[in-house]
Amino acid sequence: MNSRGTAVAKSTDVYLCFDLGGTKLRGALITAQGKILAQSTAAVRQEEGYPGLIDLFKKVAGELPKTPKFKLVSVASAGPLHPEKGVLLDPTNFFTDKKSWGVLNLVASLKKIFKKPVLLENDAAAAVLAEKWKGGHGKTGNILAMTLGTGVGVGILANGELVRAGRGLHPEASHIPLNLDNKDYPCGCGAYGCIEAYLGGNHFSQRLGRLKGRPLTGQEAVKLAEHGDVWVQEAFKEYGRHLALAIRTLSVLFAPEVVVISGGFSHASELFVQETNAFLPALMERYREGVDLLPKIKVSKLQDDAGILGAAYNALKK
Ligand SMILES: [Zn+2]
Numbered sequence: 001m002n003s004r005g006t007a008v009a010k011s012t013d014v015y016l017c018f019d020l021g022g023t024k025l026r027g028a029l030i031t032a033q034g035k036i037l038a039q040s041t042a043a044v045r046q047e048e049g050y051p052g053l054i055d056l057f058k059k060v061a062g063e064l065p066k067t068p069k070f071k072l073v074s075v076a077s078a079g080p081l082h083p084e085k086g087v088l089l090d091p092t093n094f095f096t097d098k099k100s101w102g103v104l105n106l107v108a109s110l111k112k113i114f115k116k117p118v119l120l121e122n123d124a125a126a127a128v129l130a131e132k133w134k135g136g137h138g139k140t141g142n143i144l145a146m147t148l149g150t151g152v153g154v155g156i157l158a159n160g161e162l163v164r165a166g167r168g169l170h171p172e173a174s175h176i177p178l179n180l181d182n183k184d185y186p187c188g189c190g191a192y193g194c195i196e197a198y199l200g201g202n203h204f205s206q207r208l209g210r211l212k213g214r215p216l217t218g219q220e221a222v223k224l225a226e227h228g229d230v231w232v233q234e235a236f237k238e239y240g241r242h243l244a245l246a247i248r249t250l251s252v253l254f255a256p257e258v259v260v261i262s263g264g265f266s267h268a269s270e271l272f273v274q275e276t277n278a279f280l281p282a283l284m285e286r287y288r289e290g291v292d293l294l295p296k297i298k299v300s301k302l303q304d305d306a307g308i309l310g311a312a313y314n315a316l317k318k
Contacts, residue, residue, distance in 0.1 A: 016061060016070040016114065017311040019123065020044075020077040022093030022150060025053075027060035029070060030312035034134050036305070038064050049096045054109050061114070073110055074119040074315040076126035076307040078151070081106075084168045086120045092151075092188050119314050122170035124153025125162055126310025130302055131260050132157055133313045137298070144256035144295070145306070146246075148265035151188070152196040156254045163254065173253075174199075178245050195249075198242040201265055208235055222268045233271065240275030247276065248283040251293050262300035269299045 013032040018025060021044075028039035040063035045052050080089040086107025094101045110118045121129075128145035137143055141160030147153035154173035156163035165171040179185070179193040184207070187197035197203050201218045209216035216224075224232040247259050261269065276297060287293040300306055 013071045013316070014068045015312050015315040016064070016073045016116075017308050017315065018057065018060070018073070018075045018077075019126075019307040019311065020075060021123070021307075022078055025056050025060055026308060027057075027064060028308050029064055029068070030308070032312075032316050034309055034312060036308075037068070039308075040064055044094075046094055046096055050101055050104055053094075054113070057110060058113055070116070072117040072119065072315055072318070073114050074121070074311040075106065075110070076121050076123040076311040076314075077106070078153070079122045079124075079170055080172060081120060081122060082169060083119075083121050083125070086118065117318075119311070119318060121311060121314050122153070122155070123147065123307045123310075124155035125170055126155070126308075126314060127153065127262060127300075127302075127306040128155030128157045128260075128310070129162065129313045130306045130310035131258075131300065132160075134302060134309055135260060135306075136301060137258050137260070140257045142255060142257045144247075144250055144254055144259045145300070146199075146250075146259060146261050147263040147306070148199055148201070148243075148261055149263035150202050151200045153263075154195075154250065156250075156256070158254055158256070173250060176246075176249055178242065178249070195246045199239065199246060199265075201263075204235075204239060204265075208232065211235075218264065218268075222271065225268075225271050236268070236271035237275045240272030241279045243272065244276045244279040244283060247280060247295065247297070251284065251295050252287060255291070255293055256295050259295045259297050260300045261297065262302065262304075262306050266299050273297060273299070 015030050017030050018027050024043050026041045029037040040060045042060050078093050088104040088106050090100050090102050107118045107120050124147050131143050131145050143157045145155040152174040174196040175189050175194045177193045182193045185193045185197040187194040205216050205218045208221050284294045
């Protein structure tokens with residue numbers, strides 16, 4: 001036991017980790033060294049509601065080997081959620097018959113199934129912990145992770161510590177508005193012009209589809225750009241400039257040395273990150289003397305493992 005009265009991790013420990021997103025649940029057995037021993041994934045069936053989700057945790061865990069035995073359960077999940085209370089706070093991704101699911105005590109439900117301690121963390125917070133652990137960013141304790149997927153997640157490490165908002169909550173930085181008046185950018189949170197409204201994959205492809213006059217997925221947009229559609233290429237460049245504006249705001253607030261982008265959109269980074277790098281220095285001009293706040297932008301090498309590795313790191317540190 002350590003001074004906080006919690007058990008100290010052993011090098012032979014194994015954790016049952018989950019990454020819960022709006023569309024899928026991934027489970028994995030992960031060692032204290034961050035090695036993924038086995039994993040399984042299943043689609044979330046929103047029409048089955050919360051009981052269906054709990055059954056899915058059982059199903060995914062049931063597909064993993066029975067040995068080695070895991071010491072505890074650690075979940076990284078899309079928010080909003082309360083990590084210390086272990087509850088999901090009316091998650092924005094989950095709806096059944098157009099009704100949201102309300103406040104759900106996920107940790108209590110999973111303790112009943114697995115009969116082990118259960119940890120819950122915001123997936124973007126988990127991602128930045130994974131970057132600190134396995135991201136290859138050297139000794140820096142100042143990292144900001146942006147997950148650019150269907151939505152946008154922001155996890156912040158400052159002075160080596162995970163940054164929390166008041167009341168033990170995760171800071172929902174992707175809902176900082178870049179332009180509150182721009183009604184072309186509605187956000188899932190009910191406001192307009194949030195970072196997520198500009199940079200979330202869903203929003204980006206819907207907007208592109210409206211302008212093109214037909215529905216378009218993010219992957220189709222990437223293909224069009226790669227095949228020389230100048231108009232779509234320009235839309236990605238504009239995305240890069242919006243990303244620069246978001247990074248400017250977050251850098252002034254949290255002073256990261258490194259901004260790491262991950263998630264589905266990061267796979268198409270060559271279409272926009274050059275524009276971000278070209279645009280950002282001018283936006284930060286007044287923040288470069290004394291302490292130079294211009295961060296280095298990197299694409300995560302952890303790819304889709306950032307969330308689930310972060311869940312393992314969270315378990316390791318408890
Ligand atoms: Zn918002």
